[in-house]
Amino acid sequence: MSAKKVQQPDARAVRMPAAERRELILAAATAVFAERGYVGATTDQVAKAANISQPYVVRMFGTKEKLFLEALDRAMGKLMGSFRSVIADYDGGRLAEKVAALDPAKGDSREIQLKQLMSLAYADLVQDRGILLMLMQSFISGHEPVIGARAREGFVDIYRLVRDEAGLGEEMTRDFLAHGMLMNTLISLRLTDLYGQDSSVTELLECTMGVKLPLLLAHDAPP
Amino acid sequence: MSAKKVQQPDARAVRMPAAERRELILAAATAVFAERGYVGATTDQVAKAANISQPYVVRMFGTKEKLFLEALDRAMGKLMGSFRSVIADYDGGRLAEKVAALDPAKGDSREIQLKQLMSLAYADLVQDRGILLMLMQSFISGHEPVIGARAREGFVDIYRLVRDEAGLGEEMTRDFLAHGMLMNTLISLRLTDLYGQDSSVTELLECTMGVKLPLLLAHDAPP
DNA sequence: GTCTATAAGATGATAGAC
């Protein structure tokens, strides 16, 4: 027998600058909260996903609630950042190629084109399940005193962005948000995983997602 | 001082037939699950809401999971029942009065009228927050092995109802579901509670809910 | 039909070592 004690390779995580570790934990937390929700997720699951110890998670963020809030801010930031760059790129004329590829049957006003481009950006963002599910989880946390308040603020921010910065009119804003919510639902229900396996599900997805479907079927791949 | 020991009025619940008690517990469970979600809700909260002891809740339904499933079936049943009676009443010509009150600008095909009537029925159902939030909670439980599967079935059932029984076409089905999801989100976020208090929220609600708004502002009143 | 007592297992957070 070897005199050396057998050690698990990841028993102690590699040292790492705090900022980097933070982002790593936030990414792990996003995935866990996305699946299990605020109440359902445990700090231990987050720790395991980030390959560190549970007390360290708490040490770094103070409380589970603060961790959730930071993960939520991060998700909101990515979503709004994505929309803002679409708007900026469109208005800066840097999306001519993508605009040309849009369905011309849907008209060609700025409003309509921007709505289509933002839908595509949204579908693209959704490929990281975590971000969108994180938002979804916040949307159903209205009863939580702190998280609920932040979630409402976030939703209003998104509305203002779509309405004022993108400049979509009333009807288009409503439709844009509504279809986004439907997409979120299909993804969090995991119906998208059953595409092609069940005829009703397949029909449902093709009916509700339309052209965005192919974009949704790529799954998260491990790094 | 009185010699009589002070007793809490509801320390021991009144005896009651099992079936009646079941429905009472299910109604309580619906409210609790609606607010806190499957993982977040505790059997003790349900017990307190139903004014009975926690072990009795478990005794009656076996497990928390089974309780959730029964509450979910009940909610699904009410939703589908509500839609089915709209369809039956419409096709039986018993809704002439309501049809006359519809927005004529939106056309007058069977499809369009039915969609409007079902939206109204939905908005009506929503006045019981519990039912809709219960469904919402199931929609984000896709990762739960048993509950997730049931939730997917339920969503597909709703789709088939709208598509086949109501006979709405592809586009109308998509819109109907999408706006339903948006409505759910606004309600579970509790944005509806802030109507009239914050100008952005008020604008957002009027933009997204349109004509259905007045129906949403009545809250559950205690019996 | 309904309760009290309680077992058995999580879970969030703290203390303090390395």
Next chain:
DNA sequence: GTCTATCATCTTATAGAC
């Protein structure tokens, strides 16, 4: 910067009395 040990709660579920 990161861990181990551990506390105090909370939560589901069981046993058994009334």
